[in-house]
Amino acid sequence: MVLRWCASALAALLFTSGAALAQTPSAAERGQARDIYAHVVAFDSSTGAQNVALANYLAERFRAGGFAAEDVTVLPVGETAGLVVRYRGDGTGGRPILFLAHMDVVPALHSDWVRDPFTLIEEDGFFFGRGSLDNKAGLTQLAATFLSLRAEGFRPTRDLIIWFSGDEETSGTSTQALLGEHRALIGDAEFALNSDGGGGGLSATGAPTSYALQTAEKTYASFTFTARNPGGHSSAPRADNAIYELGEALARLRAFQFPVMWNDTTLLSFRNAAQATGGPEGAALRRFADNPGDRRAARTLAQNPNISTMMRTTCVATMLSGGHAENALPQSATATVNCRIFPGVAVADVQSELQAIAGAGIEVAPLGPSNSSDASPLRPDVMNAATAAVHAVYPGVVVTPYMSAGATDGLFFRAAGIPTYGVGAVFIADADDFAHGLNERVPVEVFYSGLTHWRVMINELAGQD
Numbered sequence: 069m070v071l072r073w074c075a076s077a078l079a080a081l082l083f084t085s086g087a088a089l090a091q092t093p094s095a096a097e098r099g100q101a102r103d104i105y106a107h108v109v110a111f112d113s114s115t116g117a118q119n120v121a122l123a124n125y126l127a128e129r130f131r132a133g134g135f136a137a138e139d140v141t142v143l144p145v146g147e148t149a150g151l152v153v154r155y156r157g158d159g160t161g162g163r164p165i166l167f168l169a170h171m172d173v174v175p176a177l178h179s180d181w182v183r184d185p186f187t188l189i190e191e192d193g194f195f196f197g198r199g200s201l202d203n204k205a206g207l208t209q210l211a212a213t214f215l216s217l218r219a220e221g222f223r224p225t226r227d228l229i230i231w232f233s234g235d236e237e238t239s240g241t242s243t244q245a246l247l248g249e250h251r252a253l254i255g256d257a258e259f260a261l262n263s264d265g266g267g268g269g270l271s272a273t274g275a276p277t278s279y280a281l282q283t284a285e286k287t288y289a290s291f292t293f294t295a296r297n298p299g300g301h302s303s304a305p306r307a308d309n310a311i312y313e314l315g316e317a318l319a320r321l322r323a324f325q326f327p328v329m330w331n332d333t334t335l336l337s338f339r340n341a342a343q344a345t346g347g348p349e350g351a352a353l354r355r356f357a358d359n360p361g362d363r364r365a366a367r368t369l370a371q372n373p374n375i376s377t378m379m380r381t382t383c384v385a386t387m388l389s390g391g392h393a394e395n396a397l398p399q400s401a402t403a404t405v406n407c408r409i410f411p412g413v414a415v416a417d418v419q420s421e422l423q424a425i426a427g428a429g430i431e432v433a434p435l436g437p438s439n440s441s442d443a444s445p446l447r448p449d450v451m452n453a454a455t456a457a458v459h460a461v462y463p464g465v466v467v468t469p470y471m472s473a474g475a476t477d478g479l480f481f482r483a484a485g486i487p488t489y490g491v492g493a494v495f496i497a498d499a500d501d502f503a504h505g506l507n508e509r510v511p512v513e514v515f516y517s518g519l520t521h522w523r524v525m526i527n528e529l530a531g532q533d
Contacts, residue, residue, distance in 0.1 A: 091460060093216075093519040101212035101519060104129065106188040108204045109197040114175040116147030119234040122171045123149040126211060126232065133215040141253060143246065148172070148234035150242040152253045154227055155214055161225025161530050166260035166486065168477055169207035170236035173199035174504050182507055194500070194509040202503035205510050206263025206492050207232055209518040213526065216519075224530035229254050236264065236477050240439075243477045247484045257486055259450065261525065262478045265490020268458065268465065270497040270511070276462040281454050282490025283333045284443035284471035285479050286381075287409035290435035291419060292402050293317055293385075293426055299399035306397065311390045314401040317426040318385050321405065324425050325370075326381040326418075329410045330360045331443045333469040334378050340468040349375075377473045381418060383407040404435060408473050411443045441482030443471065444489060453528035454491045457521045462495070491525065493518030 093101070111122040123142045130140045130153050139154040151171070154164075176185035176198040183189045185198035197204075210230060217224075231254065234242040246253065265282035295310040295317070335357050342353035352368035353375075359365070370376045383405050390401030409418050415438050423432040446469060455467045478488035495514050502508045
């Protein structure tokens with residue numbers, strides 16, 4: 069799931085016009101990337117079987133491109149699969165770097181699309197297709213860059229390891245299996261660069277406006293609130309009613325706010341955003357960055373939901389069911405409450421808070437497993453490399469860290485002790501961002517400029533002096 073804080077909310081928007089492309093990909097590189105892109109979009113990888121087929125297709129491309137068979141591993145996990153590719157370095161640059169993307173996509177209903185969602189179509193300056201943005205653009209850019217560098221005889225100073233997961237959009241089981249059962253495939257990786265996080269914004273005229281580097285993700289966790297009652301005949305209502313009691317608990321949840329929190333990522337992103345945000349909101353961003361936890365600033369910022377979610381854990385009711393017959397008192401009523409938990413906060417602590425809000429008469433239980441992780445440190449080498457990569461295509465754009473309210477595979481890597489950074493290469497306008505939606509698209513030249521982005525990232529972090 070490609071996750072960005074929209075350009076209008078990020079607002080660290082210092083751009084110098086007249087940017088010239090640096091290290092522009094050759095016609096051959098563009099052709100190779102487009103060919104891979106067309107092939108991977110053609111797989112309806114919303115299904116496990118198609119993900120396995122896609123993993124095998126990519127594995128053959130890497131083997132044909134000169135990667136040794138033992139360095140290309142298709143990892144079956146249940147009905148899906150992941151792919152590991154190791155680009156061996158000379159070891160002088162330190163521990164390996166991971167490069168992340170996911171092969172799977174959310175389903176697409178053909179009848180609702182203007183074009184076939186599983187055919188890459190170039191039209192009106194865009195590439196259309198399911199997954200063209202989320203996340204097959206990043207996947208293709210990484211694959212094509214690895215193949216081009218290999219063909220050129222490039223020898224990195226450290227091992228570079230690709231992990232293409234098979235179920236990021238659903239359970240994340242393939243990534244959890246990699247980290248839990250097949251950790252040797254990635255060894256002692258120092259950090260990970262995620263093509264499925266971060267990215268840039270474009271204005272309505274196509275000018276770059278911002279670049280957000282994802283260094284943290286909130287924990288995704290859902291809980292059930294359940295009220296139970298002996299029930300009875302609806303002709304004889306009683307004071308205790310499961311539906312009413314659940315409703316009262318949800319009303320208390322609606323009125324509750326978790327404490328204001330912050331970390332290095334949110335403070336720096338607020339400080340950068342304040343540079344281009346006027347009025348009370350801009351002043352509040354600056355005041356909060358200078359004096360973390362400032363209550364007056366927090367009240368002002370809470371009025372903007374894009375910013376408010378960066379300051380605290382949030383929990384909201386999303387689903388509801390109750391009763392079993394129209395002429396019977398309800399014996400149970402259940403609500404699903406979805407939480408996005410601030411990095412570093414334990415899921416168990418949030419559950420305890422929810423139980424206190426709901427009251428003793430409501431059962432609060434986790435709906436499924438969840439993974440929590442801390443924010444990644446703001447590493448100078450990664451920040452500098454990302455800035456160099458962005459400026460190679462878009463000079464002058466301020467690169468600022470941000471925390472995502474949603475989650476990607478990066479959450480699992482952070483939880484496993486591997487700092488992870490969303491440094492995706494796609495720049496797109498808010499009005500054109502249709503990840504998970506109809507007529508998903510990516511600007512054509514943005515797709516190709518991503519090859520420059522990843523080449524610079526690799527050279528900065530693992531290139532020979």
